[in-house]
Amino acid sequence: MEKKAIDWANLGFGYMKTDKRFVSNYVNGAWDDGILTEDDTVTISECACVLQYAQTCFEGLKAYTTEDGHIVTFRPDLNAERMENTAKRLEMPVFPKERFVDAVSQTVKANAAYVPPYGSGATLYIRPYMFGSNAVIGVKPAEEYQFRVFTTPVGPYFKGGAKPITIKISDFDRAAPHGTGHIKAGLNYAMSLHAIVTAHKEGYDENMYLDAATRTKVEETGGANFIFVTKDNKVVTPKSNSILPSITRRSLMTVAKDYLGLEVEEREVYLEEVKDFAECGLCGTAAVISPVGKIVDHGKEICLPSGMNEMGPITKKLYDTLTGIQMGHIEAPEGWIHVIE
Numbered sequence: 001m002e003k004k005a006i007d008w009a010n011l012g013f014g015y016m017k018t019d020k021r022f023v024s025n026y027v028n029g030a031w032d033d034g035i036l037t038e039d040d041t042v043t044i045s046e047c048a049c050v051l052q053y054a055q056t057c058f059e060g061l062k063a064y065t066t067e068d069g070h071i072v073t074f075r076p077d078l079n080a081e082r083m084e085n086t087a088k089r090l091e092m093p094v095f096p097k098e099r100f101v102d103a104v105s106q107t108v109k110a111n112a113a114y115v116p117p118y119g120s121g122a123t124l125y126i127r128p129y130m131f132g133s134n135a136v137i138g139v140k141p142a143e144e145y146q147f148r149v150f151t152t153p154v155g156p157y158f159k160g161g162a163k164p165i166t167i168k169i170s171d172f173d174r175a176a177p178h179g180t181g182h183i184k185a186g187l188n189y190a191m192s193l194h195a196i197v198t199a200h201k202e203g204y205d206e207n208m209y210l211d212a213a214t215r216t217k218v219e220e221t222g223g224a225n226f227i228f229v230t231k232d233n234k235v236v237t238p239k240s241n242s243i244l245p246s247i248t249r250r251s252l253m254t255v256a257k258d259y260l261g262l263e264v265e266e267r268e269v270y271l272e273e274v275k276d277f278a279e280c281g282l283c284g285t286a287a288v289i290s291p292v293g294k295i296v297d298h299g300k301e302i303c304l305p306s307g308m309n310e311m312g313p314i315t316k317k318l319y320d321t322l323t324g325i326q327m328g329h330i331e332a333p334e335g336w337i338h339v340i341e
């Protein structure tokens, strides 16, 4: 298959229309078979539940080319499971797990010409999503839904090496206790936009959100989970019911324990103890890990000992091992790599 003439190394993180997308409609209590279509537009009622009451959710994962030339995705079953949990919390119908994985595979296959070649650092970003599509004016869940999957090629996250970032403790909250922080709902992002625009205006790369109830414990950023490394090389990640369970973070904790033989802990992490950690990173599909060099708490700077020039040594090992597993240099745990073709 001939690849598209794209300058892979210089792609950014933006939307580029690809050839095909998957669409399935939920009508009269059932999902239809779904189709791959060239139509990249959505036509819905002006009163669609998604437009009035934000009944929408999404997932994000990547397809890429391994060293031996296969197009693969990483743990898509976990994205399917997470979307199932999200849908239930938003009173949306579940798109069955096997069908989710199949729809992702079909869409990637149909856009294989856009899957960046091995070694380019670029990937094909996959966006499954679902929304309430029929007219709803009195507040209630929609009766009709659309599930879609599109893909778009995205460039290497770190151009010229991963530079540690500076983040601030946000004065805004991301998620309430017993709210929707643990699901991948569009609404969590709508309300985070003001906080991230504010942080950027002040010169910070990201926000660290604290738990809304006590504002003493670390939660996550707008779109990535935290991992910390203690001075005696323990890998710690915050535990909370209002954190979105990142697949990257869960995979990194397994890598830390089973591949690097490190002690791992998922527990409450107090802001007070952050100054004692040796390394800090943000975990998500896009970057795998972004190293954090500095955390600013209302003018008070916490400078991680790993510094502002490079990833900390344990963070780097975690990053290299997980990306090695993804690219096929290191043997993956059973079921982690889903071969598409």
Ligand SMILES: *Cc1c(COP(=O)(O)O)cnc(C)c1O
Residues within 6 Å of the ligand: 060, 184, 220, 221, 222, 223, 224, 225, 244, 245, 246, 247, 248, 249, 283, 284, 285, 286
């Ligand atoms: C998607 C997301 C993440 C990262 O999850 P991955 O599965 O690793 O991509 C972290 N936090 C939030 C709030 C998210 O929406």
